[in-house]
Amino acid sequence: MKKFFNIGPGTWVTAAFIGPGTVTVCTLAGVQFGFSLLWALVLSIVACVVLQEMAARLGVVTQKGLSEVLKSQFDNKIVRGALIALILSAIFIGNAAYEAGNISGGVLGLSTILESSLGVSENYLSIVIGVIAFILLYIGNYKVLERSLIVLVLLMSVAFIVTAIVTKPDISMIFKGFVPNFSSDNVLTIVGLIGTTVVPYNLFLHASIVSEKWKSTEDLPEAKKDTIVAIVLGGFVSMAIIIAGAAIQEAEVNNAADLAKGLEPVFGSMAKYVLSVGLFAAGITSAITAPLAAAYVVKGCMGWQKGLKSKSFRAVWMFILFLGVLFSSLGIKSIVIIRFAQIANGLLLPVIAIFLLWVMNQQKILGKYTNSWKQNLVGFFILIITCFLGFRGIWKVIESL
Known part of the structure; x- marks a missing residue:
C-alpha cells in the first residue's frame, strides 16, 4: 500500500x-449545464494522461x-533560434499571466478565511501568497516541494469533494452526465x-522533473502509474467542482468567488470557508x-546544467513570481490577463503537441520506447x-479586441 x-x-x-x-471554468460548467458536461471532463483527463505520459516517458x-x-x-x-524564441516568449507571457491568476485566486480564498476587507488589504495578501511560494521554491529541495504539493493537493481535494x-x-443525473452531447451553447x-x-x-515541467526521481527505464511502469493516479485524482476534484456548481439554483454566478455565496443556504456559515480553503490551496x-x-x-x-539551487534557475522563477504578484496587486483587469494567457495557450499548445508526438516517434532518441500505433492514434x-482549442482561443481574443 505504501508503495502504491x-x-x-x-x-x-x-x-x-x-x-x-479550473475552479472557475468547472464552476460555471456546473452552474450553466448541470452534470451534462462531466463527459467532456473525462475526455480532458484522458487527453492529459496520454500527453503527460509521453512527456514523463521522454x-x-x-x-x-x-x-x-x-x-x-x-x-x-535559424530554425533552432526561432523555436527557442517561440517557446521562451510563450512560456514567459503565458506563465506570468497564469501566475497572476493563481495568486489572485489564492488571495480570494485567503481573504475569505481571514475575513479581510476588500481593497488595499488584498494587495498585502498577494505579497503573502508570493512569500509562501517564494519560500517553498527557494528551499530548492525536490522532496520538500513534492511533499508540500501532495499535502496541498490532498487538502484541496478534500475541500471540493x-x-x-x-x-x-442526484446520482442518476450524474451518470447521465457521462453521455456525450454537443450543442452550440456548450x-x-x-x-x-x-x-x-x-x-x-505541464509537458515541459513533467519531462524535466521525472529525472529527479527516476534514473532508469526500469522505472517507467512506476512513472506511468504515478501519472495516471495523480491526474485521475485531479479529475475527481474537477468533477466535484462541477457537481458543487450544479447545486446552485437561480443564482447569477460570474466566477468561482460567487460559488460560496450561492451555496450558503446549503452549507450555512461554513460554506465560504470550505470553498475558500480549496481555492487557497489551488x-x-x-x-x-x-x-x-x-x-x-x-x-x-x-543548456544550463545546474538545477533547482543555481542562481540562474532561481532568477527565472523569481522573475515570474514577481510579475504574478505585481500584476495581481496593481488591480489590472482580469480580462487583460486572460487575453495574454489565451494568446500564449493558443500558440503554444498545438505546437508543443505536434513536437511532442514527433519526438515520441524518433527511435534514435527513445529506441524501443517510442509510441505504439495505438498511442499515436x-x-x-x-x-x-x-489545434481546435488553439485556433478558437486566438479567435476569441480577436473577437474581443
Whole structure:
C-alpha cells in the first residue's frame, strides 16, 4: 500500500492544472449545464494522461527535458533560434499571466478565511501568497516541494469533494452526465474544460522533473502509474467542482468567488470557508508550479546544467513570481490577463503537441520506447482537439479586441 501511494512528479501536474482557472471554468460548467458536461471532463483527463505520459516517458528515457530534446533535433541555427524564441516568449507571457491568476485566486480564498476587507488589504495578501511560494521554491529541495504539493493537493481535494457530497446530488443525473452531447451553447465550455486541464507548460515541467526521481527505464511502469493516479485524482476534484456548481439554483454566478455565496443556504456559515480553503490551496499549488515550469524551460533552452539551487534557475522563477504578484496587486483587469494567457495557450499548445508526438516517434532518441500505433492514434486525435482549442482561443481574443 505504501508503495502504491508513493505519488511523485505526477502530483506537480495535478497541482498545476487544478488552479483558480479550473475552479472557475468547472464552476460555471456546473452552474450553466448541470452534470451534462462531466463527459467532456473525462475526455480532458484522458487527453492529459496520454500527453503527460509521453512527456514523463521522454524524461525518464532521455534524462532530459522536452525543451532540451527539441533543441537538439535542429542543426540549423535559424530554425533552432526561432523555436527557442517561440517557446521562451510563450512560456514567459503565458506563465506570468497564469501566475497572476493563481495568486489572485489564492488571495480570494485567503481573504475569505481571514475575513479581510476588500481593497488595499488584498494587495498585502498577494505579497503573502508570493512569500509562501517564494519560500517553498527557494528551499530548492525536490522532496520538500513534492511533499508540500501532495499535502496541498490532498487538502484541496478534500475541500471540493466534501463540498460536492454535501450538496446531495442526484446520482442518476450524474451518470447521465457521462453521455456525450454537443450543442452550440456548450461548445465553448467544452473547449474551456479541455484547455484548463491540458496545460502546455505541464509537458515541459513533467519531462524535466521525472529525472529527479527516476534514473532508469526500469522505472517507467512506476512513472506511468504515478501519472495516471495523480491526474485521475485531479479529475475527481474537477468533477466535484462541477457537481458543487450544479447545486446552485437561480443564482447569477460570474466566477468561482460567487460559488460560496450561492451555496450558503446549503452549507450555512461554513460554506465560504470550505470553498475558500480549496481555492487557497489551488492558488498556492499553481503559484509554485508555474514559475518552476518556466525555469525548467529556460534551463533546457539555454543548456544550463545546474538545477533547482543555481542562481540562474532561481532568477527565472523569481522573475515570474514577481510579475504574478505585481500584476495581481496593481488591480489590472482580469480580462487583460486572460487575453495574454489565451494568446500564449493558443500558440503554444498545438505546437508543443505536434513536437511532442514527433519526438515520441524518433527511435534514435527513445529506441524501443517510442509510441505504439495505438498511442499515436490517440495522440493524433488529441492533437486535433488542441489545434481546435488553439485556433478558437486566438479567435476569441480577436473577437474581443
